[in-house]
Amino acid sequence: MGNNLLKGKRGIIFGALNEQSIAWKVAERAHEEGASFVLTNAPIAMRMGEINNLAEKTGSKVIPADATSLEDLEKLISESMEVLGGKIDFILHSIGMSVNVRKGRHYTDENYDFTMKGLDVSALSFHKVMQTSKKLNAMNEWGSIVALSYIAAQRVFPDYNDMADNKSYLESVARSFGYHYGVSDKVRVNTISQSPTMTTAGSGVKGFNEFINFSEKMSPLGNADAAACADYCIVMFSDLTRYVTMQNLFHDGGFSNTGVTQEVIEKFSS
Amino acid sequence: MGNNLLKGKRGIIFGALNEQSIAWKVAERAHEEGASFVLTNAPIAMRMGEINNLAEKTGSKVIPADATSLEDLEKLISESMEVLGGKIDFILHSIGMSVNVRKGRHYTDENYDFTMKGLDVSALSFHKVMQTSKKLNAMNEWGSIVALSYIAAQRVFPDYNDMADNKSYLESVARSFGYHYGVSDKVRVNTISQSPTMTTAGSGVKGFNEFINFSEKMSPLGNADAAACADYCIVMFSDLTRYVTMQNLFHDGGFSNTGVTQEVIEKFSS
C-alpha cells in the first residue's frame, strides 16, 4: 500500500540483482507508489529469470546495459524514454564492485588495472549515466538522481579496501554533477549512505558478518535494512524533497554520529 | 491535497507565529497529511488572533508554553496527550532568538546575560522539551523530533552573531539526545538546516536582504522556501525515514556544498 508519492513519475533503476538487492526493494516500492520504470543491469550480472519476475510483478521492461559503456547507456536512456512515454523523473544507481576485493588483493597491494576497473564500474559509471542523460536532455525539471554509498567514503573500514576510494569519488561526482545539473535543469543529485546490508554484493566482503554485527551494536536504532532504504529512496525521488541536492545522506540508524555505544564499550572493560 | 503520510499521527508544533513562519506551513501540511496536533508558542510571542485562525483551520488546540520553563513544558506535553488521545509521534521545534542581536550587540561585545538568555530560548529549550517528554514517557516508538537549524552552526556568517553558537549547541543536543532516545525508545531526533527564509524572525537580522540575495545566487537550485521546508519536515515525521537519526540535514538548494557559483564569481572579475 503506497501513498502515491511517485504517481505519474518515470524512472530507471540500476542494480536489481535479486530479492536481497536494495534496488529490488526500490523497484517494488516505486511500483506501489505509482511510478513506471525500466529495470537495468549489466548483461554479465543479470540473472534473467529473477529480474524477469520483478519486471512482471511491477509491469516494467528490462533493458540490459553495461553502465561503463556510453553506447549502452545512450541506448538504455533513449529506449527508456520511448518505453515510458516521456522524460525521466528519477534514477537509482546501485552499482559497485571492486576487483581487488574479489581477487583478494590487500589495499596496500593493489593491482592498478583492477583498481581502475572497479572505479569505472562503481563510480565513473555514475558520471557516465548523468553525462549521457544530460546530453539526451532526458531528465524532467526537479528530477531526482540517487546513488547508494557507504560511510567508508569518510572513515576507514580496513576490509572495505579500494571501495572506500571509489565511494569518495562517487560522492564527489554527486556534488559536482549536482551543481551543473541543478543550475541547468533543476535536477538534483544525492547519495544515500546506507548501513551495511546483507545483499549479494555485501556478503562478498571479508569479515562481513562481524562487521554487520559491529555496525548493529554501534547504531542506536540498529542497522537500517534494505526495505527501509527503499522507503528513503522513494522519499528522495518524491516532490517533497525538491531542495535537497548535492548531499550525502546517512541512512544508518545513527551510526555515523555515534562515537561509541554502551554495548560496545563494555567489551573493553577488562 | 496530501498523501496520508501522517495519517493517525499526533504531534506538537512549536513556533507558528504567522503565515510566514515555517512552523505555520508545517501545521498546514501536517493537517493535509492526516495528522492531529497541538500548536504552541511562548505566551509573550503569541498573537492570539493569528494563531487561532490556524488552529481553527487545522482543527487544533493552542496551548501556550514558555519553552524554557520545565513547568510549562510538562503541562503542555501532558495536556497534549490528553487532547490528542494518546502518545506523541512528532514534535517540531522552530524557536530561536538572540538578545544580543536584538539589542545590537556585536559578537565581540556580547552581554553574557543576553547570551545565556538566547541560548536558553534557542537551544537549551530543545533539550528541555525532550527531557520532559522522555520523563512523561510521551513519545511513541519510532516517533520523530525535528528542530530547525542553520549552516552558521558550521561556518561563519558575521551578522548571525551568537545564534551561530546557539545552533551549534542545538545540533549537538540533537545528536546527544538522539542517541539516548534512540536506544531507550527508538525515537529519532534530527535538525534541518534550512536556507535563510524571509520570516519575521529572519527579517530582524541586520543585512538580511543582502544575505538572502547572496544565498540565492550561491545555491544551484536557489534558496528553499518555507513551503518546501514544510514538505521536508513532513517527510522526516513520516514512517519513510525511520532510520535517519542524529543527523543535520541540509535543505538549502545545494548551498552547503557549493564553494562558488558562476554568478557569484563574476562579481570578482575586475
Add this chain to the structure above:
Amino acid sequence: MGNNLLKGKRGIIFGALNEQSIAWKVAERAHEEGASFVLTNAPIAMRMGEINNLAEKTGSKVIPADATSLEDLEKLISESMEVLGGKIDFILHSIGMSVNVRKGRHYTDENYDFTMKGLDVSALSFHKVMQTSKKLNAMNEWGSIVALSYIAAQRVFPDYNDMADNKSYLESVARSFGYHYGVSDKVRVNTISQSPTMTTAGSGVKGFNEFINFSEKMSPLGNADAAACADYCIVMFSDLTRYVTMQNLFHDGGFSNTGVTQEVIEKFSS
C-alpha cells in the same frame, strides 16, 4: 631541548593543575622553546604548591583568575602585559568541567543550573577571554589562541554527557571569534581535538578506563598523550602555522577518521 620556536613570544596559559595536565606540559615546552608566559587557573582549582613549582621551573608568574569573571580576566590580561613587557602572542585555554557529570546526573536528567554553570566554565569562558583581550587590544598581530576540545563535539560518547554540547559550543566560538579576530587583528583561533587523556579532569568521567582502552584500540597510532599534545600546541603557537585559523584540528592518532580497526572488529566475531 627546544628549537626556539617561540623565542621572544609572550603567552598566557590557562589550566595547569598538576603534572598530568596538558597545560602543564605546554608550559614546560613553551619554556623550552623560548617563550615567557603567565600561568593562571581558577583560585578554587589551584593547588598553589604544585603550580608554584611549575612557575619557578619556567620563570613564570602565577595570576589566579576565574575564567568566567570578566573582572578577573581583565585584571589577568592587563597584568600579564605588564609582567611580560608587551602584548600577548599566544593563549592556551584548557578548561572544562560539567557539574552534571560531577553530580552524577544522566544526560536525559540534567539539572539546567548545572548545565549553565558547566557551559560558562567550559565554553563561554573562551569567548570571555577573547572578548576581554580584544577590548584591551592585548594580542599581537598573528597571535595564536588555542582551546582544547574533544571529538564528542561531533559524535556521541554517552558518558561524556553535556560536555559534548559544551565542546560544540566551544568550537563554534573558535570559528566565530576567529573570523572577527582575524579580520580585525590577524589573530588566529583554533581548537585541538585531543585523544582522551589520563588527566585529573579526564579521570573523573565514569567508565573512563574502558573508554581510554577503546580509543587506544580504535586509533591506528594509539592515543596521543599529553606530551605529544603539548608539542602540537607549540606548533600552533609558532609562526609556522600562520594561515591556519577557525579550524578544529584532530590530534588523536587517527581515531577521528577510523571507522573500525582489525583489533576492534575481532571482538565481534562470535
Add this chain to the structure above:
Amino acid sequence: MGNNLLKGKRGIIFGALNEQSIAWKVAERAHEEGASFVLTNAPIAMRMGEINNLAEKTGSKVIPADATSLEDLEKLISESMEVLGGKIDFILHSIGMSVNVRKGRHYTDENYDFTMKGLDVSALSFHKVMQTSKKLNAMNEWGSIVALSYIAAQRVFPDYNDMADNKSYLESVARSFGYHYGVSDKVRVNTISQSPTMTTAGSGVKGFNEFINFSEKMSPLGNADAAACADYCIVMFSDLTRYVTMQNLFHDGGFSNTGVTQEVIEKFSS
C-alpha cells in the same frame, strides 16, 4: 634561518617545477631546517635548468620519475635510500593535472580517457608512491607523508572540473593508506588543503584570477601563499606532529569555515 626541525631527516619531494611551485618552497625550507632529500618530477614536466638550480642550492640530487609508473617509483625510492644513506622520513606529493581541463572539456562533457589519465596522475600516483615505499620498507617509523589538496574535494568550484573528484579520491587514499601504514609502521599520512596559489599549475585553470580574488576576500586572513604552505609542510614533517594522521588540514586563512565575509556580502546589496 631554520629551527633544526628536520635535522638529520631524509625526504623525497615530488613536484618542484619552478620558483612558484609549493614543492620548490618546501625544498628550500626543508634544506634550511636541516633535511637532506631527493627532488623528483616527471621527465616530461621537468625543466632541467631550473630544477638543477634548486638541487645545487639545496645540495640535492634530482631523480626523474613518472609517478604513475611503478617501475620508475621503485627505482626512485631505492636510489633515494642509497643516495641519502638510509630510510626515508618524509615525502611530499605535489602533483596534479586534469587532461579534461587542459583540453577545455566541460565537466558535463568529459572524455573518460582524459578522466582516467588525470586521476592516475593526480591521485592514484599517491597510492602508488606509498604502495611502493611500503613494499620496499623504505619509511622510518613516525615518518610523515603529505599530499597537497584543495577544498574542491568538499565543495563545488565549477571551473575546477574533474580535479575535484581527483582530490576527493586523493584524500580518501590518504585516510585509507594512512590507516594501514599507521598500524604497520607508525607512518602518518595527511593532506594539506591549501588556498588557491598562483603557481604554474594553478594559473592554467580558467577564470583563475577571479577565483583567487574571490578566495582572498572570503578568507579572514587572506589567501595563504606558497611560502606559508611550505612552513606548514615542514611542521607536518617534524616530530612535533606525530599523532596527526589521516587528516585533511585546511591551510587557507579561514576560508573553509567562512560562510561569507563583510566584503563579499557588500557586493549583493543592490
